[in-house]
Amino acid sequence: MGNMITAEFRKILTTRLWWALLIPAFIMALGVAWIWSAITTGISNDLVDEELIQQFDVPVDEISWSVIALVRGMNLASIFPMVFGALGLASELHRKTITTSFLTASSRPGLLAAKSITYALWGLIYGLIIAAGVSLGTLIGSDRNYLPDAKQWFLILLAGLFMCVLWTIFALGVGALIGSPVGTLVILLIYTLIVGPLGEIALFTTTGGSHAPGFMPNGSANGMTGSTASVLLFDQIQALILDRGGQVVDDDVREGFQQFISVVAGAHGAFSLWLSGLIFLAWTGIFYVTGMLRNQARDIT
Amino acid sequence: MHDGSGRIVVSNLTKSFGQVAAVQNLSFHVEPGSVTGFLGPNGAGKTTTLRMLLGLVRPTAGYSTINGQPFEKLGNPGRVVGAVLEAQGFHPSRSALNHLRVYAAAMGLPDQRAHEVVQLVGLGGAANRAAGGFSLGMKQRLALATALLGDPQVLVLDEPANGLDPEGIAWLRTFLRAFASSGRTVLISSHLLAEVEQTIDQVVIISRGQTMFYGMLDDLRKQQQSRVIVQPADPSALVAALQAEGITGIQPTPDGKVAVVDATIQQIGDIAAKAGLAIYGVQEEKADLEQLFFRLTSGQYAAPGAQMYGQPQGGYAMPYQQHQQQSGGFQYQQPIAQQPYQQQPHQPPVAQQPYQQTSPYQAPTPYQQPAPPSPYQPDPTANPTHNDTTGQGGNA
Numbered sequence: 044m045g046n047m048i049t050a051e052f053r054k055i056l057t058t059r060l061w062w063a064l065l066i067p068a069f070i071m072a073l074g075v076a077w078i079w080s081a082i083t084t085g086i087s088n089d090l091v092d093e094e095l096i097q098q099f100d101v102p103v104d105e106i107s108w109s110v111i112a113l114v115r116g117m118n119l120a121s122i123f124p125m126v127f128g129a130l131g132l133a134s135e136l137h138r139k140t141i142t143t144s145f146l147t148a149s150s151r152p153g154l155l156a157a158k159s160i161t162y163a164l165w166g167l168i169y170g171l172i173i174a175a176g177v178s179l180g181t182l183i184g185s186d187r188n189y190l191p192d193a194k195q196w197f198l199i200l201l202a203g204l205f206m207c208v209l210w211t212i213f214a215l216g217v218g219a220l221i222g223s224p225v226g227t228l229v230i231l232l233i234y235t236l237i238v239g240p241l242g243e244i245a246l247f248t249t250t251g252g253s254h255a256p257g258f259m260p261n262g263s264a265n266g267m268t269g270s271t272a273s274v275l276l277f278d279q280i281q282a283l284i285l286d287r288g289g290q291v292v293d294d295d296v297r298e299g300f301q302q303f304i305s306v307v308a309g310a311h312g313a314f315s316l317w318l319s320g321l322i323f324l325a326w327t328g329i330f331y332v333t334g335m336l337r338n339q340a341r342d343i344t
Numbered sequence: 345m346h347d348g349s350g351r352i353v354v355s356n357l358t359k360s361f362g363q364v365a366a367v368q369n370l371s372f373h374v375e376p377g378s379v380t381g382f383l384g385p386n387g388a389g390k391t392t393t394l395r396m397l398l399g400l401v402r403p404t405a406g407y408s409t410i411n412g413q414p415f416e417k418l419g420n421p422g423r424v425v426g427a428v429l430e431a432q433g434f435h436p437s438r439s440a441l442n443h444l445r446v447y448a449a450a451m452g453l454p455d456q457r458a459h460e461v462v463q464l465v466g467l468g469g470a471a472n473r474a475a476g477g478f479s480l481g482m483k484q485r486l487a488l489a490t491a492l493l494g495d496p497q498v499l500v501l502d503e504p505a506n507g508l509d510p511e512g513i514a515w516l517r518t519f520l521r522a523f524a525s526s527g528r529t530v531l532i533s534s535h536l537l538a539e540v541e542q543t544i545d546q547v548v549i550i551s552r553g554q555t556m557f558y559g560m561l562d563d564l565r566k567q568q569q570s571r572v573i574v575q576p577a578d579p580s581a582l583v584a585a586l587q588a589e590g591i592t593g594i595q596p597t598p599d600g601k602v603a604v605v606d607a608t609i610q611q612i613g614d615i616a617a618k619a620g621l622a623i624y625g626v627q628e629e630k631a632d633l634e635q636l637f638f639r640l641t642s643g644q645y646a647a648p649g650a651q652m653y654g655q656p657q658g659g660y661a662m663p664y665q666q667h668q669q670q671s672g673g674f675q676y677q678q679p680i681a682q683q684p685y686q687q688q689p690h691q692p693p694v695a696q697q698p699y700q701q702t703s704p705y706q707a708p709t710p711y712q713q714p715a716p717p718s719p720y721q722p723d724p725t726a727n728p729t730h731n732d733t734t735g736q737g738g739n740a
Contacts, residue, residue, distance in 0.1 A: 050450035057442035058435055139433040143490055145400060147422040147450040343400040344392070
């Protein structure tokens with residue numbers, strides 16, 4: 044297995060794709076986080092001056108609004124590890140290098156397992172680079188008082204890392220199932236950039252703000268980071284209110300607020316981090332297992 | 345684990361892709377120390393058979409083993425069998441050396457081995473160039489280098505001469521002979537017998553997914569039929585004299601000579617002398633191996649007339665001989681030329697030099713032989729072009 048993982052790493056490192064996707068992933072993570080942190084900073088600064096907000100006695104300028112930038116940046120940049128994973132097996136099938144790969148592997152399941160481990164590790168590498176990008180972008184774009192504390196920051200990045208690994212394996216499975224790099228990329232990009240987000244908004248509004256979008260692959264993936272952010276923000280605001288002698292808000296308000304933040308973070312109707320993670324893990328499992336079974340039996344002609 | 349014998353066994357292998365039967369009940373085995381040619385026209389099922397042997401395609405029925413084990417149970421298969429299946433399995437931007445390093449790693453070999461094989465196949469100068477810029481011949485060499493990485497005991501090559509220049513083919517030939525003579529096994533497919541004739545010892549010929557011939561190349565050579573071309577002063581008289589002696593395999597040639605298949609030069613000379621007939625020239629013609637190959641593999645995509653060879657008999661049939669026996673005195677009669685590689689039967693007769701007939705089995709159709717219904721006139725139903733009844737004498 045070690046030999047085959049070494050071979051898979053060599054396959055990746057001897058071509059340009061890994062850095063050709065890693066660089067734009069970093070730039071997009073940085074740029075998106077920068078823009079979103081600038082937006083949240085601007086809006087928050089305006090809100091602080093509003094009399095209406097001042098009446099509520101909520102210290103808007105002490106809340107870590109920039110977590111939204113971290114979430115937005117990670118969610119959008121995660122398309123790069125997804126593309127990377129999508130090409131993992133599909134391009135081998137397309138370029139027919141799969142023939143030699145199978146001929147030199149101890150077994151087909153062995154090769155597919157080695158590839159999966161390798162791509163999971165690369166999903167993690169992409170996740171780390173994206174995490175660095177969103178962190179840097181947020182640092183640049185956000186006012187200091189809106190930055191999350193270390194624990195919040197770390198939790199969101201951790202959810203994002205997990206999401207990047209799952210997207211990579213999810214796409215590896217879809218590519219293995221479809222077998223064509225172009226077909227895989229078109230389907231995945233159209234889904235994650237257009238059909239998924241718009242569909243989730245439509246589903247969210249038509250079902251009266253239900254959790255339905257959180258069951259979708261894209262919705263559950265975004266929900267991992269989005270709900271982490273919303274929970275963190277709510278807890279922070281709750282703590283601030285209590286500090287000032289306020290009361291614990293009831294569950295309806297909590298639910299409503301968290302949904303609102305999820306929408307702002309681009310994760311409509313998301314479940315909690317763990318539920319979202321489990322749902323996306325299940326989706327990943329479905330595509331990964333069917334994709335691998337398809338290649339276990341595939342005639343390489 | 346495998347037995348280290350270097351033996352390939354293909355047993356009743358069958359593969360259907362939907363309704364299409366690509367390979368039907370194919371059986372043969374390949375012994376170490378020999379080069380076996382796996383021959384058949386394009387689409388005969390060669391590649392599918394090799395891919396089943398290598399575990400890439402799942403057979404519908406039957407099995408195949410290398411060293412006594414199916415491919416998937418070889419453990420580290422790259423160390424047992426090397427395969428050159430297509431010259432396309434390269435990432436275009438990966439260098440030749442990096443390509444080899446990838447698969448060296450997969451087999452647990454040191455990088456040094458990648459350097460060795462790239463030199464071995466003569467690609468040392470291009471080792472750091474991207475494979476996408478390689479010529480077809482260079483890609484074939486790189487594919488061979490990949491196959492040799494694990495220093496395998498068995499080598500399987502699918503049309504390896506494609507894209508190789510004559511020098512490359514000669515090099516490959518020498519290489520494969522040396523490889524086999526070291527006690528290893530080589531199975532090499534081709535759609536051209538001539539291309540591998542000098543390389544192989546044993547031959548498996550398939551057509552339409554079925555075995556047409558399986559045996560030593562020398563045995564195939566022995567099947568080559570020869571005929572004697574006689575230029576007599578009076579063809580009719582000679583034919584009459586030969587038939588009187590019980591020789592029936594007689595056929596006129598377009599240029600007024602007589603072709604005889606079932607008699608030697610000596611016999612014909614004796615008969616002619618006894619009958620007091622003048623003979624101006626005698627020559628023996630042998631059908632070459634390639635023609636025999638056409639015969640065995642003809643009609644793959646042909647009309648019903650091509651069914652003459654019938655079903656293979658346990659994969660060891662000698663259908664050509666059967667056909668010879670069935671067709672009586674017209675052994676050289678080409679039954680409706682469906683052969684994709686067959687010489688055009690209607691080429692102008694001027695192109696046929698009397699002693700340089702490119703296709704001895706070719707029907708003498710182009711020539712409207714101005715011959716009377718002479719005693720040696722062949723059966724008109726078998727050779728309609730000789731129905732000429734102009735009443736003129738022979739041109740002797």
